[in-house]
Amino acid sequence: xxxxxxxxxxxxxxxxxxxxxxxxxxxxxxxxxxxxxxxxxxxxxxxxxxxxxxxxxxxxxxxxxxxxxxxxxxxxxxxxxxxxxxxxxxxxxxxxxxxxxxxxxxxxxxxxxxxxxxxxxxxxxxxxxxxxxxxxxxxxxxxxxxxxxxxxxxxxxxxxxxxxxxxxxxxxxxxxxxxxxxxxxxxxxxxxxxxxxxxxxxxxxxxxxxxxxxxxxxxxxxxxxxxxxxxxxxxxxxxxxxxxxxxxxxxxxxxxxxxxxxxxxxxxxxxxxxxxxxxxxxxxxxxxxxxxxxxxxxxxxxxxxxxxxxxxxxxxxxxxxxxxxxxxxxxxxxxxxxxx
Ligand code: RAM
Numbered sequence: 278x279x280x281x282x283x284x285x286x287x288x289x290x291x292x293x294x295x296x297x298x299x300x301x302x303x304x305x306x307x308x309x310x311x312x313x314x315x316x317x318x319x320x321x322x323x324x325x326x327x328x329x330x331x332x333x334x335x336x337x338x339x340x341x342x343x344x345x346x347x348x349x350x351x352x353x354x355x356x357x358x359x360x361x362x363x364x365x366x367x368x369x370x371x372x373x374x375x376x377x378x379x380x381x382x383x384x385x386x387x388x389x390x391x392x393x394x395x396x397x398x399x400x401x402x403x404x405x406x407x408x409x410x411x412x413x414x415x416x417x418x419x420x421x422x423x424x425x426x427x428x429x430x431x432x433x434x435x436x437x438x439x440x441x442x443x444x445x446x447x448x449x450x451x452x453x454x455x456x457x458x459x460x461x462x463x464x465x466x467x468x469x470x471x472x473x474x475x476x477x478x479x480x481x482x483x484x485x486x487x488x489x490x491x492x493x494x495x496x497x498x499x500x501x502x503x504x505x506x507x508x509x510x511x512x513x514x515x516x517x518x519x520x521x522x523x524x525x526x527x528x529x530x531x532x533x534x535x536x537x538x539x540x541x542x543x544x545x546x547x548x549x550x551x552x553x554x555x556x557x558x559x560x561x562x563x564x565x566x567x568x569x570x571x572x573x574x575x576x577x578x579x580x581x582x583x584x585x586x587x588x589x590x591x592x593x594x595x596x597x598x599x600x601x602x603x604x605x606x607x608x609x610x611x612x613x614x615x616x617x
Pocket of ligand 1: 319323325326376401402444448450480505506507508531532
């Protein structure tokens with residue numbers, strides 16, 4: 278009897294040791310597995326976000342052991358992003374970096390991800406503070422908004438009707454910039470300028486093109502258009518040329534040099550600006566990784582060392598602002614168009 282008990286105990290201990298080693302082994306495998314960072318963009322098919330993705334891939338490669346998952350809905354809606362984020366939660370990714378189609382609508386799903394232990398940040402277009410650890414902005418909203426108005430004013434000699442052709446009506450970034458444009462327009466310098474309309478092309482080329490054509494028709498005296506979206510500005514450039522309005526209506530905004538080169542060179546759009554989307558994607562991915570690792574705390578006042586980008590400080594509302602956008606004109610467009 279004693280002997281049997283001993284054998285049983287030995288077998289039991291043996292089993293326990295084996296299962297410990299096994300689970301330890303499994304843990305090791307998990308640890309050795311790649312860290313998965315998902316980049317959820319406003320929509321697919323937008324070259325701006327493809328450049329962000331390239332920057333993200335660069336960071337993943339530089340860090341090593343990181344897999345970048347690039348996803349977005351086909352049209353820029355919050356609903357589409359919610360579905361994607363829900364599935365990323367189920368896949369237990371380590372981090373999600375979101376360029377939001379709606380500041381508030383994504384909060385519940387983002388909170389769900391945070392609760393599941395996923396590192397959630399927003400970049401480019403923010404999620405409200407309660408739904409993310411930090412937001413990475415390419416530049417300050419105020420600076421972007423005010424500088425867009427200064428550029429169009431310059432192009433139309435501070436006189437005449439202007440319109441804004443934006444992305445989707447709920448986009449956090451464009452809406453914040455438009456608020457600052459309106460603020461800037463209150464200055465007496467712009468007393469002879471009049472903002473007649475704000476329309477939304479939803480970051481879809483064909484819709485933006487139609488909205489631009491609609492503006493030309495509704496406002497025969499229109500002098501200028503600000504399009505603070507890379508999709509919108511390129512579509513407006515095409516619409517201006519197709520309708521013979523190039524030169525009569527000035528165009529500025531935020532454009533990708535590679536997509537706007539022809540319009541900058543032939544004068545359809547004499548001046549526009551943008552930051553480097555590759556740097557934005559690189560920094561978002563890098564920051565997400567460091568947050569997962571606990572190297573960054575994501576707290577206001579913290580100065581983050583972000584690889585080749587150097588230091589980025591986390592400011593009010595846990596918003597980290599990168600730098601000022603570049604201004605593109607005939608003289609420098611070729612150089613930038615070769616990069617993004
Ligand atoms: C579009 C998107 C993006 C914005 C750029 C300027 O590609 O709306 O969010 O940052 O334009």
